[in-house]
Each structure stands twice: as C-alpha cells, then as structure tokens.
Amino acid sequence: MDSPGRLAELLDEQAYLAGEGLATAAFLALRMGRPLLLEGEAGVGKTELARALAAVLEAPLIRLQCYEGLDASQALYDWDFARQLLHLKAAEAGGITDSARLEEEVYGRRFLIARPLLRAIETQPAVLLIDEVDRADVEFEAILLEVLSDFAISVPELGTIRAERPPVVVLTSNRTREVHDALKRRCLYHWLEHPSFEREVAILRRRLPACSESLAEQVAKATGRLRETDLIKPPGIAETLDWTEALLTLGARELDPDVAAATLGALLKHREDHEAVLGNGFFGDLRG
C-alpha cells in the first residue's frame, strides 16, 4: 500500500467508499503509526472505517465502547479474583504457605483478564476502535493518552506489557464534548462530513446491489435534503442504507410518497421528526 489512492481501492473492495480526505488520513495513520481521531455527526461512517480497515489489513477488530464511568479495569485489564481465590484456597488445603511463591502464582499471567486495550497491545496485527471517546470521563482520557503514547501497559504486579507492533488505532467522537487537547495531539484529526450526493449514490449501489441507479439517486436526494432540514436527528449513512433496504424489501422501484411514509421508521428515529417530515408534505414533491 504505497499511496492514499491505493488504500482507497482496498477499502472499496471492502465496500467502504472513502473520499480523498479520509483515505489520506487513514493512509497517514498507518504510515506514521499514529491514532486517527474521527469526529463528525453520528452516522457518517466513522466506526465503519475501523471495520473496513481491519478487513483490509486482515487483522482482528478490537472495540472499546466508551461510556461515562469507564475505568481502567474495564479498558485495560482486570484480575480474575474468583480464580485467584480458588487458587489460594487450594494452596491452603494443600498446606502451601510460602507467601512469596503464592504471590507470584496468584499474579501470574493466567489470572489476568485482558480488556480491549491490553488485548490490542498483545494482538499482532490488530485494529483498535475506541468508539465515542467523548462519552468517557475526562479522567479516562489520561489512561488513553498513556496507552496511545507508548503502546505499553504496566501492570504493577506483573511488569510492563509492550506491543511488538502497535495496533492501528481509530478513535471516534460525536463531539458531545471537546476531547482533551493532549489526546488530540497524539492523533491525526479528521472531521468527517455526510457524503456528497454522488458518493451516497455510489455507497448505496455498492452496498445494496439490488438497488437501481434511479432509486439510489432518489434516496440520496431525499436524505440530502432531509439533512438540510432542521431535524432532531438527521439521517446518517447507516439509516439511509436501512431505509433503502426497507424500500427494496417492499419491492419499491421508485420512491413515492406512500412507500416513503410507510418505511420512514427506518430513516428517522424521533417522533417529532416524523411529524415534521410528514406534516410539511416533504415527500409530496418527490416525483418532481
């Protein structure tokens, strides 16, 4: 893989159509060994890129879903306390009281549970997806920063575990809050937009071969216009794909107001949005 263009072709083979910017960002992330921070509205294909990259690199995808309260024992590693206790019980029953030996055994690698970050460091090659990092606490970013700086995790009882080959890291953020600058500095930053009309048509055709060119164009035109309407949740690519699939399942060959209204639930996920779209006759002028 010697150029962003070549990477775009390989991603295309995985049915992921990356624009020039995203392909260049991913190419640089691979070449420079830096994490790629993707920001943008929900549904523009941030998470999907990690999947496609994993497929291209033939590497497992390891995913860390962030949430408020996520801490080190859920992200890095944890000790298997139940098995440690059992081990101690067995030793006790067997009359073993050499505490140095016990300690070494109990804190052995076999009692360590690898959580996503440790797993990503121990797996070669690997693609690590740190999804929705904006949902984690600010404190968690310090842990991430440490891991992403050295690709090493130190377990006090066991020593430092270092990646022989750092994983490819993709971080996503929906920007519900600002990601800390120190973390951003470690990363290449890319702001991802909704796809252009042409790319959305291409994506629909690529992912749903049963979809005709004209239906894809009608769908892309409608979703493009919906994104400019003031909706609570404008549709992302995933919703557009769901919607098209629903249309195809109903045997629709073109987008008419009735079939659009019947399948709207696949596209818009808020009652208020349904009312706004159906109320102002959005689909009335579809055929025009």
Next chain:
Amino acid sequence: MISEADGDRRDGAPEALAAAVTPGDLVAVMTGFARTLRAAGVPADHDRTQNFLRALSHLDAARPGDAYWAGRFTLCASADDLPRYDRVFRAYFGGLRAGRAKPAAVTVVRHTAALAGDRGESGDSPVPAATASAAEVLRNRDVARMTGAELAEVHRLLALLRTGREQRRSRRFKPSHRGGLDGRATIREALRRGGETARLRYRTHRTRPRRVVLLVDVSGSMTPYADTLLRLGHALVRSEPRATEVFSAGTRLTRLTAELRHRDPATAMNAVSRAIPDWSGGTRLGEELRRFLASNDAGGAVVVIASDGWERGDVSLLGAEMARLSRTAHRVIWVNPHKGQKGYQPLTAGMSVALPYVDDFVAGHSLAAFEELARLLGGANA
C-alpha cells in the same frame, strides 16, 4: 460547511510547492504556512507543525491535495478550525480567487459598554460599597438598577461565590464496610496472611459531582442581566471546572465553557464577549434547546436556563423541547430575573409553556438570588 466535494480550496498549492525546489525551501514554505495559521487562531503550534512535516514526508508534497489534507489532519484540533484553515490555505498558497472569499463573519458587540451607558440614570442614590451594611443592601438590590460601582462590587462578590454540586453515584469504587466484594483487596489481604482466605474486603461506589449546564439568554430583553448571569457562569465553572458547561442562547447556541475557565473574571468576560456573536438579538429558545439536546449530553445533568421567556420563535416548539429536556435532564431550574420584582406573574407565552417542565422556578436579579441558586445547585430544595 466544508465538504469533500468542495474542490477549489486547495488551488494554488501545487504551483507554490513546485516553486519550492529544495527540501529546505519546502520546510520553510510549510512552517510559514503553519505560522500564518497560528496568527489566524488555529492552534498550529511547534509540535503540530512537526507532525505536519512528518505527515508530508509520507505523502507526495507536490500532489494536489496532499499538503491540504496533511495540514488539516495535523494542524487543526476541531471542526471549528476548519473554515479558518481553508481560508488561510487558500490565501497562503495564492489560490484565492477574486469574489470567492467570504468576508469574515465576525461582529463583536461589546455588551458591557452598552450596559454602562444607561446605568446611573435610574434615580437611586449611590451607595458607598465598602461597609458591611452596604453589602447587605446590595445583596438584595436588582442588578439592573445599580450604578457602575455597585455592579462592580456585586461582580467582585460573585467571583468569590463558591457553589456546591449535587452528588451522583460514580462507576468507581472506594473501600467500605458495606457493598460488593472487593476482589483485589481480598486477594491482597489473603496474601498478607500467607494465603489464608478467611477475610473478605468490600467496596462501594464513590460519588461524583453532578454536571451543571447553564444556558444564558443573551437576547435584547435580557441585556440588563446577561452580563451578571455570565459572571455567575464564571463562578460556577471556577467552582467545578469538570462538572460545568455554560452556553449563551439568543439566536444561536454558543459554548462558553472554555472562555470561562480563565481565573480572572475580566479576562474571562472579555473572551466571552468576543465569543458570543448574537448579543442583544432576538430569542429563539425553542430552537436553541433543540440544538442543545441534539448535540450535547443533558443526561443526568442539572440544567439551568436563565431567561425571561420572551420567545420570538414558535412557542409550541419551546414546549416540546422543554418536555424533551425534562425527560433527559436530572433537574431543570429556570432562572427569571423578573421573578424578583413585586407583582411578577409568569405571563409571557414562552414562560407559560415552559413552566410545567421546570423543577425549580427562581429569581435571578440580585446577589441574594444568585446565592439562593448556588444553594439549589448544591442539592438544597427550593
């Protein structure tokens, strides 16, 4: 908005780069670009510039687009930087087409100056602010009727206001006599006792401060209060920097948390007045709330709306968004400066659709009212 289909913005880069023959020239051209960006307010510091050059070394610097993208990934830190980045890129690499450039849409209205203009005509006799009894008088006076000196004293006291927060259960743990088994501590304890597993350790959840989100209406009708309310925002941010967000709402939503992190109130307020584009405009609170709920996490937060409820937009939208807010937030507090006045009735259309969804409806016109609000945020009941 910028989109990847927007093809004209990197015009000029290949020509400029082709002119830079040696690698040394290229570095000079690129660091010059980074410096220009920095001057334009994009955080393209030394570290980021080094990353930019490193990224370029992996790409074909003369290929159209590569310099553009490499710079965008490494020199920009947020979506807000992108329009500036595009503008500087075009200008720096000489590809600026006549008529294409948009004028910088930055209008700074110095709100404080406008406020000072009509102060002192209120007929109140000036109160010497130094004595304790004077401070007591000031505490209950309406900030809209104060002289400049009185207001300055109130602002000084406001900057000292420390506010507590309601606590919520955190995912983290602390040792405790009750609660769940603490595996780590139990194993440690057993090892200390030579492998004897008789004694179990327990742990319980820690608590953390609940987030507070303050939305300050900066529309025309709120002019006498907005400045003081934003200073309250400063005190809130200073008290709990990690558990506070402040936005201004008028015709658009502006996040002010970063500006308010400055220790010095004057510096913070200067930054705030530069950041708010819509001082003294109209209010479309319904739309603001909708935007707020779409892109921010109100879940579990205490949301404080400071507004007189003079809604110019669609009142039914405000009602619907308030309903959504009350379902999402932990608690909704509405601060209305006029509520402190004698005989006030919440009769504005905006206020009456919002009230059913408000947990606490409080005044916000005086230092005493702010102190009361601070107590509410600390978990007291109204």
